[in-house]
Amino acid sequence: MAIECENLxxxxxxxxxxxxxxxISCKIKSGEFVALLGLxxxxxxxxxxxxxxxxxxxxxxxxxxxxxMTRNRASRREVGMLFQGGGLIRQxxxxxxxxxxxxxxxxxxxxxxxxxxxxxRLAIDLLAQFGLKDQADQKTGQLxxxxxxxxxxxxxxxxxxxILLADEPITGLDIMAAKQVMDILSxxxxxxxxxxxxxxxxxxxxxxxxxxAIVLDAGRIxxxxxxxxxxxxxxxxx
Amino acid sequence: MKHFSSFWKRYPLISRLFVLCAVIxxxxxxxxxxxxxxxxxxxxxxxxxxxxxxxxxxxxxxxDIAILRLIETIQMSLWGTTIGAILSLPxxxxxxxxxxxxxxxxxxxxLQNAVRSVPSIVLGLLFVAATGLGxxxxxLALGIYTIGYLGKFYQEAIESxxxxxxxxxxxxxxxxLQIAQYGILPQVLPLGLGYTLYMFEYNIRAASVxxxxxxxxxxxELVNYIRGFEYTKxxxxxxxxxxxxxxxxxxxxxxxxxxxxx
Numbered sequence: 421m422a423i424e425c426e427n428l429x430x431x432x433x434x435x436x437x438x439x440x441x442x443x444i445s446c447k448i449k450s451g452e453f454v455a456l457l458g459l460x461x462x463x464x465x466x467x468x469x470x471x472x473x474x475x476x477x478x479x480x481x482x483x484x485x486x487x488x489m490t491r492n493r494a495s496r497r498e499v500g501m502l503f504q505g506g507g508l509i510r511q512x513x514x515x516x517x518x519x520x521x522x523x524x525x526x527x528x529x530x531x532x533x534x535x536x537x538x539x540x541r542l543a544i545d546l547l548a549q550f551g552l553k554d555q556a557d558q559k560t561g562q563l564x565x566x567x568x569x570x571x572x573x574x575x576x577x578x579x580x581x582x583i584l585l586a587d588e589p590i591t592g593l594d595i596m597a598a599k600q601v602m603d604i605l606s607x608x609x610x611x612x613x614x615x616x617x618x619x620x621x622x623x624x625x626x627x628x629x630x631x632x633a634i635v636l637d638a639g640r641i642x643x644x645x646x647x648x649x650x651x652x653x654x655x656x657x658x
Numbered sequence: 659m660k661h662f663s664s665f666w667k668r669y670p671l672i673s674r675l676f677v678l679c680a681v682i683x684x685x686x687x688x689x690x691x692x693x694x695x696x697x698x699x700x701x702x703x704x705x706x707x708x709x710x711x712x713x714x715x716x717x718x719x720x721x722d723i724a725i726l727r728l729i730e731t732i733q734m735s736l737w738g739t740t741i742g743a744i745l746s747l748p749x750x751x752x753x754x755x756x757x758x759x760x761x762x763x764x765x766x767x768x769l770q771n772a773v774r775s776v777p778s779i780v781l782g783l784l785f786v787a788a789t790g791l792g793x794x795x796x797x798l799a800l801g802i803y804t805i806g807y808l809g810k811f812y813q814e815a816i817e818s819x820x821x822x823x824x825x826x827x828x829x830x831x832x833x834x835l836q837i838a839q840y841g842i843l844p845q846v847l848p849l850g851l852g853y854t855l856y857m858f859e860y861n862i863r864a865a866s867v868x869x870x871x872x873x874x875x876x877x878x879e880l881v882n883y884i885r886g887f888e889y890t891k892x893x894x895x896x897x898x899x900x901x902x903x904x905x906x907x908x909x910x911x912x913x914x915x916x917x918x919x920x
Contacts, residue, residue, distance in 0.1 A: 472829045497831050507826035511844040520840050524831020531836055572826075579830055 421486065422583050422615040423448040428470060428480035430639075439478065440466045442639030448617060450485075450582070453609045455630035455647065456619045462636040464619045465504075468585050471617070472501050485582065497524055500576030502586040506568040510561030514552060514571045517560050518543040521578035539578075546574040550604065566597025573604055584608060586618040590625075602629050623650045709889075716897055717890035723879065724898040731875035732902070734797045734868075735861040741797070742804020743854050749805065750812030756824070757816060757842075770813075774806030778864050782873040793874030800861050800868070811853040815846045852914040859903070859910050866899060 428444040440463050448454055456464045469475045470482060473489055482489040484498055500521070508517045519535045530536070535543075547556050550570040555563060560571060569589055576584055586605065590598035606629050608614045620626045626633055627647045635643035635650075666673045752758045753766035781802050785795035819842055827841045869877020876899055883892040 469825075474825055474828065499829070501826065501829045503822045503826050505822065507820075507822035509823050509841060509844050510820075511848065512840070516840070520827055520832070521830050523827060523833070523836045523840065528833045528835040532839070575826070575830070 421447050422450040422452070422484070423471060423617070424481075424483040424486075425467075425471075426481040426483075428467070428482060429478045430466060430470070430475060431478045436461065436639075438639060440639055441470065441475075441477075444480070444636075444639070444641060446634060446641060446644060448615060450615055451609070451613045452632060453606070453616045453630045454618070455626035455633045456617060456636065457621075457623065457626060457633055457650070458636035463639040464636055465587050467636065468501070468587050468617065468619055471585055472499050497579060498581055499583045499585060500579050500581035502569070502572050502576055502584070502589045504588040504591050505565075506560075506572040508560045508568055508572055508575070510559065512560060513557045514547060514560050514563065514567075515540065515543050515556040517571050518546060518574045518578055521575040524579065543574070543578060546577055547571070550574055564597070565593050566600060569593065569597070569601050570604070573601070577608075581614070583615040583617070586616070588619050588621065591621075598625075605629065626650060712889045713893045715890060716893040717888075718894060720891050720894055721898070724876070724895050727876040727879050727895070728898050728902055730793055731862055731865045731869075731877075731899075734793050734800060734865045734875050735858055738797045738800025738865070739804055739854060739858040739861050741801030742857070743808055745801070746805050746808035746812055749809040750816060753809065753813045754816040756819065756821065766809075770806060770809045773802060774810070776803075776806075778803040778868060779871055782868040782871040786872050791872040791874075796865055796868040796873030796875055799873055800865060803864065804857055804861065808853060808857055811857075812846070812850055815849040815853070816842060818849070819845045848917040852917045855910040855913055855917075859906050862903060862906060 423446075425444050425446050428441050430439045430441045432438070433440050442463075444463070444467060456467065458464050466475055470477060471484070471489070509520070512520075519539055522535060522539050523531060526535070526539075544553065544556060547553050550573065552563075552567060552570055552574070555567060560568060563571065572589075584605070589601050589605070593601065602625060605616050605618060609616045616630075618630070620630075627650055630647050633643065633645065633647045633650055634641055749766050749770060752762050753770060755763065758766065778799060781799035782796060785798045789795045789798065823845070824837060824841045827837045832840070865875040866877040866880065869875040869879070870881045872878060876895055880892055880895045883889070883895065
């Protein structure tokens with residue numbers, strides 16, 4: 421099992437008058453492509469952030485590949501994450517942003533004066549794979565939204581993760597760029613057997629790419645199953 | 659409270675009039691506190707014009723002294739700003755909401771406020787008493803004075819860092835030092851350098867004031883000429899200062915624009 425959530429609950433939120441996650445239990449198998457769906461405030465992004473230890477839990481257990489998730493560095497290495505908008509450092513060149521994905525594997529003294537040549541070659545290869553070799557030395561802030569998201573994917577992949585979490589990776593992208601990003605995620609799943617969990621708002625995209633959908637409402641799972649006929653499932657949950 | 663705010667929204671004209679009256683009242687209150695004597699102001703006008711006329715023409719014989727003192731002022735500002743910038747960095751990190759725990763923020767903010775509440779001239783007096791007359795006292799005073807401002811500016815620059823970019827580094831397993839080097843520093847550096855340049859430019863003017871209490875720089879000579887009724891020499895000092903401040907202002911504006919575009 422790649423991800424196991426047992427009765428996850430976050431601290432009480434005064435604005436929502438409930439915990440953001442309110443007893444989430446689910447299991448995601450290795451190699452699955454899962455879409456997390458739900459209305460705004462349902463808890464999708466919080467669940468994803470909890471999976472990488474960015475959200476403190478009030479109760480419940482979260483296991484990644486059978487190991488309980490903690491806030492230490494090692495437990496995070498198996499999981500890569502794509503943030504909404506990329507979460508990149510706009511002032512750094514694309515290649516430096518990709519190399520930042522290696523930080524967890526290198527001691528601080530080694531990265532004080534830059535990254536090893538081997539890692540730089542790896543970063544260039546990844547950027548070339550996503551059609552960004554010529555933009556490697558360009559400041560990330562000068563790249564288009566789609567290019568930035570591809571740099572973010574390259575940064576996640578340089579970690580060599582077994583699981584990739586994506587928080588609304590296509591928000592703000594045009595149709596072509598969004599399709600490009602979703603196709604990359606799909607290829608990573610089908611060709612490399614990577615476990616993908618992606619937060620989406622578009623039901624048709626979820627049906628087109630994901631095998632399984634988990635629908636959240638008010639911090640609870642209201643649907644967990646196949647991706648077909650999602651429209652009716654969603655209507656019922658509201 | 660709810661009824662009160664809905665009243666404000668329903669009658670916008672009354673609310674604007676109320677605000678206008680409040681502003682007029684505040685200014686009236688401040689003016690009566692000043693106890694301005696309009697007759698005295700009118701009678702003093704001939705003295706003001708006489709003083710201004712006596713400043714002209716500038717005495718260029720002391721141009722070499724003015725330039726030497728100006729160089730000393732720039733040297734004081736350069737070192738004062740650098741000392742202040744170095745000391746401001748840890749204080750800014752400790753007072754930043756997104757980096758330090760609450761108790762440390764409180765202590766660092768208290769220190770910043772304490773430094774900011776001491777005027778530069780008081781710091782000048784303090785260091786003149788400690789190290790004697792001259793530029794070293796002024797440089798140290800500028801260094802401490804700078805902390806109060808750069809500490810706050812750096813803190814705000816650190817707090818404006820994109821939180822998602824920092825979280826993405828945390829997820830990759832980066833250590834605190836690596837996050838600071840690759841996440842915070844690149845985002846803070848352009849803004850921080852811009853603020854430091856502004857402070858350098860500001861400190862040249864502040865260094866001129868410090869000369870009044872004997873803490874070196876161009877202000878020291880300026881005050882001596884005014885006290886000795888050598889107004890034309892004082893004019894030369896002020897003109898040299900004006901030219902240099904304008905040049906540095908133009909140069910640092912250009913540099914700041916470039917940094918902001920980074």
